[in-house]
Amino acid sequence: MLGSYVTGTLPRPKELIETTRAYDRKRVSKEEFERAFIEATIKIIEAQTSAGVSYITDGMLKWQDLLRPFTEKLEGVKIGALARWFNNNTFYRKPIVIGEILRKKGITVEMANMECLPRNVPWKAVLPAPYTLTKLSENSFYKGETELLFRYAEILREEIKNLAENDFKYVQLSDPALVYNPFKDPVSKDTLVDVNNALETAVKGVTVRVCLQTFFGDFTQILPEALDFPVGDFGIDLYETSLEKLKEYTFDKGVALGLIDARSSLLEDEKELATVAKELIESIYPSKTYDVFICPNCDLEFLPWERAKEKIRVIAKVAKNLQNEWS
Amino acid sequence: MNKLFPTQEIGSLAKPAWRIKGYRGESLSKEEIAEAVNWGKRLGIENLEALVKILKKNERTPIDRRSLLQWSAKFVIRFFEAAGLDVVFDGEQWRSEMYEHVIRNVEGFEFLGYVKSFDYRYFNKAACVDKPKYVKSFYVEEFIFTKENAKKMAKVPFTGPYTLVDWTFNEYYERKAGGKIKDFKQRKTVARREFIFDLIKEVIRPEISRLIDAGAKWIQIDEPAATTNPSTEEMELFVDAFNETVRGFNCTFSLHNCYSNYKILAKYASQLRNCSQLALEFANRDSRQAGIGETRIGYKELKFFEDYGFRGKYGLGVVDVHTDFVEPAELIRDRILNAVSIVDDPSRICASTDCGLRTRTWEISFAKLKNMVLGSELARKESS
Numbered sequence: 001m002l003g004s005y006v007t008g009t010l011p012r013p014k015e016l017i018e019t020t021r022a023y024d025r026k027r028v029s030k031e032e033f034e035r036a037f038i039e040a041t042i043k044i045i046e047a048q049t050s051a052g053v054s055y056i057t058d059g060m061l062k063w064q065d066l067l068r069p070f071t072e073k074l075e076g077v078k079i080g081a082l083a084r085w086f087n088n089n090t091f092y093r094k095p096i097v098i099g100e101i102l103r104k105k106g107i108t109v110e111m112a113n114m115e116c117l118p119r120n121v122p123w124k125a126v127l128p129a130p131y132t133l134t135k136l137s138e139n140s141f142y143k144g145e146t147e148l149l150f151r152y153a154e155i156l157r158e159e160i161k162n163l164a165e166n167d168f169k170y171v172q173l174s175d176p177a178l179v180y181n182p183f184k185d186p187v188s189k190d191t192l193v194d195v196n197n198a199l200e201t202a203v204k205g206v207t208v209r210v211c212l213q214t215f216f217g218d219f220t221q222i223l224p225e226a227l228d229f230p231v232g233d234f235g236i237d238l239y240e241t242s243l244e245k246l247k248e249y250t251f252d253k254g255v256a257l258g259l260i261d262a263r264s265s266l267l268e269d270e271k272e273l274a275t276v277a278k279e280l281i282e283s284i285y286p287s288k289t290y291d292v293f294i295c296p297n298c299d300l301e302f303l304p305w306e307r308a309k310e311k312i313r314v315i316a317k318v319a320k321n322l323q324n325e326w327s
Numbered sequence: 328m329n330k331l332f333p334t335q336e337i338g339s340l341a342k343p344a345w346r347i348k349g350y351r352g353e354s355l356s357k358e359e360i361a362e363a364v365n366w367g368k369r370l371g372i373e374n375l376e377a378l379v380k381i382l383k384k385n386e387r388t389p390i391d392r393r394s395l396l397q398w399s400a401k402f403v404i405r406f407f408e409a410a411g412l413d414v415v416f417d418g419e420q421w422r423s424e425m426y427e428h429v430i431r432n433v434e435g436f437e438f439l440g441y442v443k444s445f446d447y448r449y450f451n452k453a454a455c456v457d458k459p460k461y462v463k464s465f466y467v468e469e470f471i472f473t474k475e476n477a478k479k480m481a482k483v484p485f486t487g488p489y490t491l492v493d494w495t496f497n498e499y500y501e502r503k504a505g506g507k508i509k510d511f512k513q514r515k516t517v518a519r520r521e522f523i524f525d526l527i528k529e530v531i532r533p534e535i536s537r538l539i540d541a542g543a544k545w546i547q548i549d550e551p552a553a554t555t556n557p558s559t560e561e562m563e564l565f566v567d568a569f570n571e572t573v574r575g576f577n578c579t580f581s582l583h584n585c586y587s588n589y590k591i592l593a594k595y596a597s598q599l600r601n602c603s604q605l606a607l608e609f610a611n612r613d614s615r616q617a618g619i620g621e622t623r624i625g626y627k628e629l630k631f632f633e634d635y636g637f638r639g640k641y642g643l644g645v646v647d648v649h650t651d652f653v654e655p656a657e658l659i660r661d662r663i664l665n666a667v668s669i670v671d672d673p674s675r676i677c678a679s680t681d682c683g684l685r686t687r688t689w690e691i692s693f694a695k696l697k698n699m700v701l702g703s704e705l706a707r708k709e710s711s
Contacts, residue, residue, distance in 0.1 A: 017441050017449055024447040064446050082445060087556040089494055091445035182558035239511045261511070265439055265454045265496035269505070304440035304452070 002292050002326070003054030004319035007213055007235060007256065008066070008126050008174060008299030010059035011308050016040040037061055041113045047309045048121075051316040054293065055124035055170045058113045065092035066128045066174055066299075067136060069111050074155065075102040080138060086180050086216045088263070088302065095137040097148060103155050106162040114166065122169035129175035129212060130156055130198040136177060146194055153201035164208045172211045172235065172256075173202070176298070179217025179240070192225040200230050211235055211256055215298035220245040227251065237297040239263070243276070247283035255284070258297030259318065260311045265303060267310055273318045274325075294319040331673050331710055332663055332703040333413035335642060337583055337606060338484035338549065339425070339683030340406065340418030340692060345382055346399035352387050363402075366689065370405040396421050397472060404477050410693055411700035414545070415479045419683065421469040425486045425549060426494055427451060432465035433530050439496065454496035455522060461530045467537050474542055482545045483538055484583070484683075488531050489568045492523045493552035500525075520564060527571050535576055545579040547606065548572060554587040562591060566598045573601045581606060581642065585682045593631035597638070605632065606642025608681035610662065611649055617657045623665040630669050640674075641666065644681035645702065646695050651687065653694045659702020664709060673710045678703040 012020065019036035022028040044059035063069060071079050071093060080094035108125055117123050130153040134145055142148040160171050178195060181187070203210050213235030214222070220242055226234065233254035236246070239261045257280065259273045273294070281290055294315045300308040345363045348355055360382045367375040378398050381391045403418035422428035430436045435457040441449035466483060473481045500518035508514040535546060553565050573580045580601050584592060585608035596605055613625025629641065645662040646654055659678065667673045678699055684692040 011442065014440060020447040021449070084555070087558075087561075089450075089552065089555060090443055093445075182556065182561075184558075239515060242512065243510055261515075264498070264501055264515070266498040266501045272505075301443055304442055307439060 001054075002290075002294075002319050002323045004051075004294045004315040005053045005055040005124055005170075005256075006048065006057055006059075006300060006312060006315075007172060007215075007258070007262075007295045007297075008060065009063055009301040010044050010057075010061065010299075011301045011303055011305040012061050013040050013043055013305040016061065038113065038116065041116050044305075045116055045118065047312055049118055051313045052320065053312065053316050054122070054319070056117060056121045057124045057126065058117060060111070060126060062111060066126075067092060067095055067133060069107045070128065070133065070155075071095040073103075073105075073107045073110075075104060076100050076141065077137070083136075086176055087182065090302070092136070095133070097137050097139045097141045099141055101151050101155060103158055106159065106166075108159050109162050109166050112166075112168075123167060124170040124172065125163045125168045126172045126174060126213075127156060127159060129173035129178070130202055131195050132175050132177040134177075149194060149198045150201055153198040156202045157204060157206065160202065160206045160208065160210070164206065168208060170209045170211070171206075172213045173199075173231070174213045174215070174299075176214065176216045178222060179214040179219055179237070181217050181221060187221055189225070192222060196225070196229050203230055209233070211254070211293075213256060215258060216240060218242060218245075220249070223249050227253070233291065233293065235295065238276070239297045243280065247280065249284060250286055251284045251290075252287075254291030254293070256293040256295045259294055260296040260315050262296040262298045262300045262308075262311070263302045265307050267307070268314055270314055270318050270321070273314070274321055277318065277322060292322075294322075330413065331707050332676055332678050334678045334696075334700050334703050335412060335414040335482065335606075336407060336416070336418075336680050336696065337585075337642075337648075337683045338416065338419050338547070339422075339685035340403050340420070341685050341687060341689060342420060343399065343402075343689065346395055346420060349382055349387065349395045350392050352392065354385055355382050366402060366406075370402060370409055372402060372405060400469065400472055401476055404473060406689070406693065407696070408477070408479055410696035412696060413479060414482045415473075415477050416482055416484060417469060417473045419484065419685075425484075426491065429465055429486050429491060429530075430495070432463060434460035434462050435499065436495070450494070452494065452496065454498045455500065456498050458499060459526050459529050461533045464534055464537050466534060467541050470538055470543055471541050480545070481543075482547050482581075483543050484547050484549055485535070485538075487548040487550035487553075487569070487582075488523055488527045488572055489565045490550050490552035492519065492526060493555055495522075497522050516560070523564065523568050524571065527568060531572055535572070535578070539576060539578050543578060545581070547581045547583050547604075549583045551583075551585060551587070553582075553584045554589075554591045557588055557591045562595050566595050569602065570598075570600045576601075579603050581640075583642070583682075584608075585644070586611070589628040590631055593628065593635045593637070596632055597636040602639055604640040604642050604677065605637065606644070606677075606679050607632075608644040610644045610647040610654070610681050613647075613662065615652065615654075615658065617655070617661050619661050619665045619668060623662065626662065626665055626669065629666055633670060638675075640677055641670065642677050642679035645678050646680040646684075646699050648680055648682045648684050648686060651691050653691065654698055654702070656698045656701035656705055659699050660705035660709065663703060663706040667706075667710065678706075 023033040076099035080096040082091040211233035215237040219236040235256035237258040399420040400417035407415040500522040504518040581604035583606040
């Protein structure tokens, strides 16, 4: 199949930004603030449906960062200081693990605006991958990183199951920490074994399709080991991954090609993207059997909403054009 | 400056309500006008009646609004001098903000709107849509005013090219490289390099040149984004950008960077040419107990700079700009003396705030700066 979807938090539209700023300064009521989120969520869903993406998300407008719902709602975790979000001019709050991590109720489901999601397009949810959650946490409780990794993996399994029970059909595990590697240190084999096992724990008995979305780094540095990870699809940031190196591998799982640069406001050329996608698909799927999603390389939240909206149209269009060409 | 531990602020000071609303042309409350009068008297500002006359107007002419920039700049210069600082500026009263001020005054940029910084904080981000073009100076007028009004040495804070580029979408150069380079990553890298060096050549150096012609003796390059991308390629780009910015000018240059990864910056600091001072934020990382040695946890990273061979001066952040806690003079003294014990040369330490004080009230800022001056004096006594 050839589809498209977004890969994480979408930007808050202008009106919502204004309301949240006013709310922060105690100038609007809680009701007004909540209403602004719902209105913006409806707008963002509408943009995805009208573009024609294959799976739909609620845009995660309330997520202050990828980890925040977990940082705030898991027992045993407290909220820490601001830290830089990889190599971006944005910041997240560090989760500090101070006790046994417990999940008392569904976190992602509670955050999702399910009442706004349409019934005629399958739903997608986004969660932090166990490795990224672990690497970005400050661990003051578990004996080592591996123990924390597996505890997070168990928590995420409960989350994924809960999402499946609530009709979500696709779950993305965002794993920037696995590939973000500014000093180009080789990724250790032991790490990859741990990640594999943690993912095994996270998806055990899970019925939805799961994608491991990597971004801010070169996907090929975790190859070929990653190809055995127990997930259905791999998300690849094509603005950080060497295209030539990627073509040296063959895939029997799906890929989400991060062909749109969410960290650049320049609108991509659809024809060029189609050409790049075609060349890649032909190289990595010699069997000609493929599952491909055209998507942004990372969360579109780095852009102002209007520009992000145009980029959503581009991903859907590229996917449709390729589908028409090949069907 | 022969004096040991001279004192400086980094750049910005909060804009008073009368400056913000007055400049926008809004009417002011009695309290807001009284604030101007009270501070004016406290700072010994002359001819306050003329200011009050403008502030009381319901409608202000462009000349009135312009003069409010000058009034608030004058207030801040006196403010810094009254606190006893050795190096002063105007608290960036003429600038809307360190990024926007430059971008709005250069051609080739378009603001696209607000993007998230964190939580409910956002910043207005521009895109470079054409080759940057220098059309008018953006710091010179402000500098001349400061020079004419300051009794102390003036230092010009100057937003650096690496930060301007890092905080801007790069449409023009990415489009340009698009036709030539197939690999997306390589394309972005080439486009970024070209953007930064064009900006330096077309905009940054012409402005520095005009500042020097106008009499600027010390320009502080502000690069908060310096270690955002800690990879070797990016850090080398940052160093190259700084060196190209200052190349060949007869002027003192320094670098200010804060809330960053100093392990990374330290590695590259000694490669910065003509960088007489590194103004760094440390107080925010430090404990509040007096003492030298282990207590001074916030200053550990100063040693990295020494170990990697930086031999210029340090604008040592001894005042935390993110808290209303007024550092006692003894704490300031100990922070300075602790740094002296690491650097082993008192003449290389200048007492500084971590960053600009713009998020603090004038009352708090004044108390903090006065104590910084007092603490430096205490340290001087101990060192002489």
